[in-house]
Amino acid sequence: MITNTTKIVIIEDNEVVKDGFTLLINNIQGYEVVNAYICCEDAIKNLGKDQPDIVLTDLELPGINGIQGIQKIKQLNPDITIVVITVHEQSEMVFDALCAGASGYITKDTGYAELLEAIEEVKRGGAPMSRNIARMVVSSFQRNHSSPLTSRETEVLELLAKGKSYTIIASQLSIHKETVKSHIKNIYFKLQVNSKADAIEKALKNKFI
Template structure:
């Protein structure tokens, strides 16, 4: 019996035709990826979001019409579970930080080689958040913690590591706790913050200065 290959449905939102077509050509040549559609504007991607039903969206920020950050916010509102990877010419900018706060799962630069793109997609599929140390530092250090946080010290530590893109396994190793304990803490975090996903938890934590 052959192993069943799970295919990730991918949408590309990029106004640079060379970048857009290059990514699509690469990804469609790999069995586990399928580019179901590509657009040059967020507005068009939003119109077809339900029919495209993507697992991953590769999203540029500087787009004609609606800006990518607003597009990310609206897409995550309609499709909370989708993973959005920012495609950017910037590697250390407030725009990338804003995009992550809006719900993006990570980012790649337009100058990145194809192996970096595939690594970023695989990392997102594995529950990670591909980003540079500079951007990760901005996420963690750009705000002060709220002293009235509903989260316990351990829950806050777990959420901080999640915001850095750490997987459940890495969190369990760094905090010296079982992986199931990590999952239990995350469940409690979701309940206390009244959210339903990692992205929503991090977004709310950043907004309310909980981490």
């Protein structure tokens, strides 16, 4: 008898999350987790054997990161659909993952029902994204792309505009506090302003953020 089972591979180094996703998906008729790995290297090595239709991957992984893993998987088999499931919401990582070949981007605070909906959507050829990620993508298209700011400087200024402190910005972007200060210094120079309020006002007016 021919079965129409969608085969899924999971790449996730958090054992609890990996096992939870595996149990959830295997309980849904028509889906099977053929393998789950803690690193991209193992998943890539067994790609020919597993023959997955969909790969669910984290980005921050031991060895090569998820973005490099996405690129490699798509090179080896362009027909495999890849969905990122991660805690990271920085615009740079989102766009890097999508440019590498990911078809969807879901954050880990997404509920199980939404996760299954995302898998169904990507199976139908859609591009599932968490609401905040979709908003970020839309905002990017609306943004003035002649901005003098780099993507990282834009992220720093967006967080400043939300009232975040230097310490919180450093934590959210996984950079040092001194690096945040350096970015802000560059932002002031490029926008020819001398204060946070003026930088935010000018950036909003010109749709840099």
